[in-house]
Amino acid sequence: MKKFFSSALARGLFWQLIGLLAGAGLVTGIRALMGLSTTDTFFFTEPAWVLGGFISALFFLVGSGVTSDWIKWARGIDTPDHHEDHHTGWEKYINLSLDHKVIGIQYTLVALVLIGIGGLFALIFRTELAASELQFLTEDIKLFGQNGPQLYNTLMSLHGMIMIVSILLGISGIINYVVPLLLGAQDMAFPRLNAFSYWIAVPAAVLLLMSLFLGGFDTGWTGYPPLSARAPVGMQMFFLGVFVAGWSSILGALNVIVTVLRMRAKGMTAMKMPIFVWAAIATSLIALTATQLIGLSFQLVMFQRLLGMGFFDPAKGGNPVLFQHLFWFYSHPAVYVFVLPGLGVISELLPVFVRKPLFGYRWIAMSSLGIALVGFVVWAHHMFTSGMNEYLRVPFMYSTLLVAVPTGVKFFSWVATMWKGKISTPTPMLFVLGAIVVFLMGGLSGPPNATVSTDLHLHDTYFIVGHFHDTIFGGFVFPFFAAIYYWYPKATGRKMNETLGKLHFWLMTPSFFVLTFLMMYTGLIGMRRRIADYDPALGIDFYHLLMTIAGYLIAISVIIFLYNFFVSMKKGEKAEGNVWNSRSPEWQVPSPMPVHNYDQPFEVVGEPYDYGLKDSTYVRFVESAKSAHK
Amino acid sequence: MTHSQNKSSALMQGVVIFVYLAVLTVIEYFIAVAFDAVPLLIVVAVIKAGLVVYYYMHIYQLNADDGDDEHSYRYKTGTNRIGLWLFLLSDAFVFAGLMVMRANLLGMTRPHLNQTLGLVVTAVLLVSSFFMNRGETAMKHGDVKAFMNNTLVTFVLGLGFFLGVVFVEWRIAAHEGLTASFGNPSVGPVGGVFYMMTGMHAFHVLTGLIFLGVVWNNARKGVYSAEQHWGVEAAAVYWHFVDLVWIFFYPALYLIGTAV
Numbered sequence: 001m002k003k004f005f006s007s008a009l010a011r012g013l014f015w016q017l018i019g020l021l022a023g024a025g026l027v028t029g030i031r032a033l034m035g036l037s038t039t040d041t042f043f044f045t046e047p048a049w050v051l052g053g054f055i056s057a058l059f060f061l062v063g064s065g066v067t068s069d070w071i072k073w074a075r076g077i078d079t080p081d082h083h084e085d086h087h088t089g090w091e092k093y094i095n096l097s098l099d100h101k102v103i104g105i106q107y108t109l110v111a112l113v114l115i116g117i118g119g120l121f122a123l124i125f126r127t128e129l130a131a132s133e134l135q136f137l138t139e140d141i142k143l144f145g146q147n148g149p150q151l152y153n154t155l156m157s158l159h160g161m162i163m164i165v166s167i168l169l170g171i172s173g174i175i176n177y178v179v180p181l182l183l184g185a186q187d188m189a190f191p192r193l194n195a196f197s198y199w200i201a202v203p204a205a206v207l208l209l210m211s212l213f214l215g216g217f218d219t220g221w222t223g224y225p226p227l228s229a230r231a232p233v234g235m236q237m238f239f240l241g242v243f244v245a246g247w248s249s250i251l252g253a254l255n256v257i258v259t260v261l262r263m264r265a266k267g268m269t270a271m272k273m274p275i276f277v278w279a280a281i282a283t284s285l286i287a288l289t290a291t292q293l294i295g296l297s298f299q300l301v302m303f304q305r306l307l308g309m310g311f312f313d314p315a316k317g318g319n320p321v322l323f324q325h326l327f328w329f330y331s332h333p334a335v336y337v338f339v340l341p342g343l344g345v346i347s348e349l350l351p352v353f354v355r356k357p358l359f360g361y362r363w364i365a366m367s368s369l370g371i372a373l374v375g376f377v378v379w380a381h382h383m384f385t386s387g388m389n390e391y392l393r394v395p396f397m398y399s400t401l402l403v404a405v406p407t408g409v410k411f412f413s414w415v416a417t418m419w420k421g422k423i424s425t426p427t428p429m430l431f432v433l434g435a436i437v438v439f440l441m442g443g444l445s446g447p448p449n450a451t452v453s454t455d456l457h458l459h460d461t462y463f464i465v466g467h468f469h470d471t472i473f474g475g476f477v478f479p480f481f482a483a484i485y486y487w488y489p490k491a492t493g494r495k496m497n498e499t500l501g502k503l504h505f506w507l508m509t510p511s512f513f514v515l516t517f518l519m520m521y522t523g524l525i526g527m528r529r530r531i532a533d534y535d536p537a538l539g540i541d542f543y544h545l546l547m548t549i550a551g552y553l554i555a556i557s558v559i560i561f562l563y564n565f566f567v568s569m570k571k572g573e574k575a576e577g578n579v580w581n582s583r584s585p586e587w588q589v590p591s592p593m594p595v596h597n598y599d600q601p602f603e604v605v606g607e608p609y610d611y612g613l614k615d616s617t618y619v620r621f622v623e624s625a626k627s628a629h630k
Numbered sequence: 631m632t633h634s635q636n637k638s639s640a641l642m643q644g645v646v647i648f649v650y651l652a653v654l655t656v657i658e659y660f661i662a663v664a665f666d667a668v669p670l671l672i673v674v675a676v677i678k679a680g681l682v683v684y685y686y687m688h689i690y691q692l693n694a695d696d697g698d699d700e701h702s703y704r705y706k707t708g709t710n711r712i713g714l715w716l717f718l719l720s721d722a723f724v725f726a727g728l729m730v731m732r733a734n735l736l737g738m739t740r741p742h743l744n745q746t747l748g749l750v751v752t753a754v755l756l757v758s759s760f761f762m763n764r765g766e767t768a769m770k771h772g773d774v775k776a777f778m779n780n781t782l783v784t785f786v787l788g789l790g791f792f793l794g795v796v797f798v799e800w801r802i803a804a805h806e807g808l809t810a811s812f813g814n815p816s817v818g819p820v821g822g823v824f825y826m827m828t829g830m831h832a833f834h835v836l837t838g839l840i841f842l843g844v845v846w847n848n849a850r851k852g853v854y855s856a857e858q859h860w861g862v863e864a865a866a867v868y869w870h871f872v873d874l875v876w877i878f879f880y881p882a883l884y885l886i887g888t889a890v
Contacts, residue, residue, distance in 0.1 A: 189709050258709060258712050258713045261712060292720055296728070300826070322730075322731060326731070
């Protein structure tokens with residue numbers, strides 16, 4: 001316990017609390033001097049909470065010590081390139097580290113915590129939906145200034161955003177751990193910025209969760225004004241949390257791009273990079289640029305609430321549809337940020353388990369970039385019913401349908417890769433196959449939403465909910481689990497339990513199909529999204545009951561996974577060699593990986609995915625004078 | 631650092647570019663007064679931006695040969711340079727978003743502002759960029775003293791711009807009825823857009839001033855040399871970026887459309 005209280009995490013959280021009180025106190029003091037009201041429903045006034053929340057994030061960063069090297073540089077004091085980690089065991093993960101492998105695992109752990117919280121929220125409101133009428137989230141209950149249906153709205157909205165943040169952290173986790181290893185680099189290009197990108201996500205998650213306790217909000221994860229302009233204070237904490245989390249994404253993406261551009265091993269030309277690196281680049285290009293627009297749109301609503309600048313208030317000459325344009329300019333490409341790394345994991349793992357070269361390497365690499373670029377010009381397909389200019393509908397419909405082309409390229413390539421391969425199905429491969437099938441379902445249910453005529457009917461129904469859960473599970477969740485099962489031995493030197501892994505898969509996959517098929521079906525016959533209750537006359541009570549049961553089964557499967565994840569660290573089967581018989585460089589050295597990665601640098605001498613071809617190798621380790629005296 | 635230019639020709643180039651930028655700004659102003667031709671204003675702004683990006687921010691250095699030794703200062707500077715430019719690219723999306731907001735909410739109208747003051751603050755920022763360029767050129771040739779003097783001038787001018795916008799321009803605008811909360815319904819959303827755009831830009835000026843203060847202080851301590859001065863280069867590029875944003879914001883707020 002003492003080790004916990006002296007950790008960077010605990011110090012950061014302590015200073016975050018101090019910062020919150022200091023910022024809120026400052027505003028309250030100023031208001032008192034100006035003769036304005038100093039308290040409100042949730043003790044502090046809204047401006048006090050907002051400034052307090054903002055300062056709390058800054059205090060967290062300074063308090064946890066992640067900025068201390070930069071402060072030294074600003075004062076003209078030099079610091080060593082690397083700091084040795086003083087911590088061993090689990091404390092390593094709650095303390096400051098500049099090692100990309102530790103940071104990757106830190107990201108993954110926080111992502112898992114947030115998946116747990118977001119999943120819990122989903123279970124609560126899924127239970128309420130099991131039958132029509134309100135059962136336990138009734139209007140009589142009162143919690144955090146919200147009655148039952150309001151609490152439903154808050155949990156539903158937070159489920160969305162917490163899952164999105166957890167996905168962003170999850171992909172950062174995989175990319176951080178894997179990309180430098182695949183490139184043969186010692187670390188990311190900017191190790192301090194890397195640590196900063198991770199640590200800034202922690203206060204962001206705290207701010208996001210604070211919204212639940214400050215009256216919540218009822219806008220869904222999109223935060224559209226005018227509703228978000230008048231929701232309780234929780235809305236502001238939500239905006240602030242997402243804004244701060246956005247910086248994690250932006251700076252992390254910047255680091256990935258520079259790392260790939262500058263730190264590749266000798267001989268690793270663009271077309272000889274592991275395919276996952278292409279996916280990481282494509283996703284980073286979106287995250288680097290588009291993320292600013294969600295930050296800006298949320299800032300504008302925050303200012304509208306604080307200072308009365310009615311950007312989105314028609315009564316003051318503002319335009320609510322402008323918010324939607326700014327918001328979706330990020331939030332549509334964001335889904336490609338989520339799925340591109342997942343699709344990269346599929347392409348990376350598939351050849352290993354079918355023992356055949358990856359079919360059409362160049363096409364897959366280019367299709368990742370293609371999806372990323374087309375993703376920038378599709379945003380208004382979320383707004384077909386918004387009242388925007390009608391002539392915009394058709395071009396956005398076509399650009400959206402165009403996304404199917406590069407995505408189709410990936411599917412054809414995967415099928416061709418599997419064709420006549422020697423397929424083996426250990427747990428990571430099961431999740432890869434599951435990902436392909438689930439993502440296909442998500443892909444096939446997409447065009448009806450992209451086509452204006454059908455979308456006018458489908459908009460805001462449960463069909464949409466089914467569609468995007470399919471794409472996100474297929475594009476992120478399944479590949480994320482596949483990646484964890486696959487690289488777990490690299491990180492720990494032990495394998496996760498195979499039986500539990502298979503149980504996880506076979507419990508989650510059918511339950512998930514039941515859940516999303518029924519979501520789409522009930523959506524088609526009239527179930528609206530985001531509502532706490534529905535009309536029993538729709539006759540969909542039984543389907544909702546089935547969906548709730550399926551939801552619980554998925555939760556059980558994830559609990560099995562978490563048990564497996566933590567227990568295998570100590571008790572898993574030893575796996576220090578090339579367990580998957582992979583050609584990739586990180587598997588050519590013993591596990592777990594040494595602190596500074598490869599003792600000997602390698603150079604690329606062949607194609608990355610020539611599985612099954614005689615005498616072909618991808619990398620060769622070279623003796624170098626530099627590595628000798630390390 | 632490669633000494634592709636000798637010092638006096640580099641300084642001369644800075645002067646020539648400054649003259650171009652100043653002349654273009656005057657032309658811009660007269661285009662706005664005489665013709666009100668938006669496409670022409672955009673062309674002039676793009677030309678000015680191109681000059682700043684190439685001659686003051688030295689974008690071509692992204693393509694410089696950094697050698698093979700990954701542990702050398704030169705190679706690391708090349709890496710840092712890519713990182714900085716990616717950050718600026720990301721930041722540019724914020725300002726682009728604000729321009730979209732301005733176009734959507736205001737269209738062919740603009741806030742009623744003091745034109746003289748607008749020209750003055752624009753000129754102050756432009757001159758500060760000129761001195762920044764002199765300072766960086768001096769540092770490239772190892773002249774720490776000249777660097778510090780020029781950076782000090784840049785800092786003072788930058789501070790003048792910041793204070794001018796926040797304490798003079800904002801105050802005058804508020805006096806003339808341009809309020810953030812769109813208090814007067816007949817005025818429309820123009821006040822909020824004006825304060826948001828100038829406020830976001832002023833915030834970047836403020837961070838740039840802090841950055842300049844840090845490198846000035848480090849130069850005083852003797853941290854930088856002709857070969858090793860990444861901090862100076864980064865501060866200079868960032869400062870020019872702030873100027874670059876203003877090249878687009880100035881016509882967007884002061885010149886385009888009719889004042890309301």
